[in-house]
Amino acid sequence: MAYKIGYRTLKTAVGAALAIAIAEGLQLEFSASAAIITILCISITRRSSLRVSWERVAACLVGMAVSAILFELIGYHPWTLGLILLLFIPITVMVKVTNGIVTSSVIILHLYSVGAVSFSIIVNELLLIVIGVGVALLMNLYMPSNDRALRHYHKEIEEHFKTILRELSSYLRYGESDWDGKEIPETLELLKKGKNLAFHNIQNHILRYEDQYYYYFKMREKQFDILERLMPFVSRVHHTVAQSKIIADFLEDLSRSVSPVNRVPYFQERLESIKQTFEEMPLPTTREEFEVRSTLFYIMQELEQYLHIKDQLWNQADKKKL
Incomplete structure (x- = not known):
């Protein structure tokens, strides 16, 4: 050694x-x-x-x-x-x-x-x-830079979010999945390490109390909580309906756009348009369809919150820079 x-x-x-x-x-x-x-x-x-x-x-x-x-x-x-x-x-x-x-x-x-x-x-x-x-x-004036490690955690978390959203989309589309879910505990660990390192980085600046990395990990941590809440509801959708495929398309597009600078307003407007489309569709004719559509409605509400968290925290970060 x-x-x-x-x-x-x-x-x-x-x-x-x-x-x-x-x-x-x-x-x-x-x-x-x-x-x-x-x-x-x-x-x-x-x-x-x-x-x-x-x-x-x-x-x-x-x-x-x-x-x-x-x-x-x-x-x-x-x-x-x-x-x-x-x-x-x-x-x-x-x-x-x-x-x-x-x-x-x-x-x-x-x-x-x-x-x-x-x-x-x-x-x-x-x-x-x-x-x-x-x-x-x-x-103590010299402190090594943590930027490389922070960028690593940032990149890994982005990739894990893409995988999770893509797998949720696949399950809604086909009603089954062979995904082992290993990205869930891995993401949790990455968020913990990244947030701790970002906080350590802040402590190396005398007059700075928050920074962009800190806001990023804080945002992803809150979004990850939502993804965890979504998973048991997504797993209940065994019977695919037209609405589930629409939500699957939305999740797939969202997975491709995982980035700290993606267009949140675009996805918010699109989600609102999907809700309006659902309201104009005929009412469910069976109990199973009713339960599926109720679950999908809950998933949309959580996705709204998912997008709102990013919009809210990123706006706070922009104000801190002014």
Whole structure:
């Protein structure tokens, strides 16, 4: 098995070395702690790195303030250290900066080791924090692009949707099918992975909260729910009628046009025209025909919603770009 170094591992190694080099260059005490802070602040996304860095800085400031007061009032004893942690940890929980507990504990131990609170040691600790956090943020400026993987999920989902719609069309047309349905669980997994990756991609942009890929996977996820609801109803149509063949033609054309930029209004108008055509047809003469046509009417309603979801979400995405 080949050993592979990930980009995050590489950033952590380079960042830690750079942080120590800067701290030693400034002749700071406990220079290795700058590397520890850098390692702790490097995260999987830019946004989470900013959040974690802020929490660590805030927690360190609180920790220094609490420990400086108690050490000077009570003395530099092990039990004083325990008392500081008893007070400090609940404070971090209250102000929601718990990610900074470990980093702050390192700073508190520095004060305990020195055995005195002075201007020079406070400046030393603040510089360690600034160097550690600053280098981590610098390292996190680089994040590998996810576009290739996102395009892969996009393409695979499109192909799976085409297959599902085509097979539904075939069943309505012939009243039977040898389709094994493997695209259903595969599509579900592709949507899950694609949406997670799109969300991860958003987290790498500081001021962006949604993007086109995110809207795409969100749209397809909702449409897939509709396709899943349709399947048991399509499977009930064992007796083919003229109306089922019309819906089959519609589904087949829809399968050929699966694309994020297909003409939704065209299919909406066509579906409305089909509904009007059905209304003008003679009423069913048998119970079986009545049940089939009722099922087809429900399928048309779901297809209307299927098209509406794309129209609605894509319009929202266009507004976000304005």
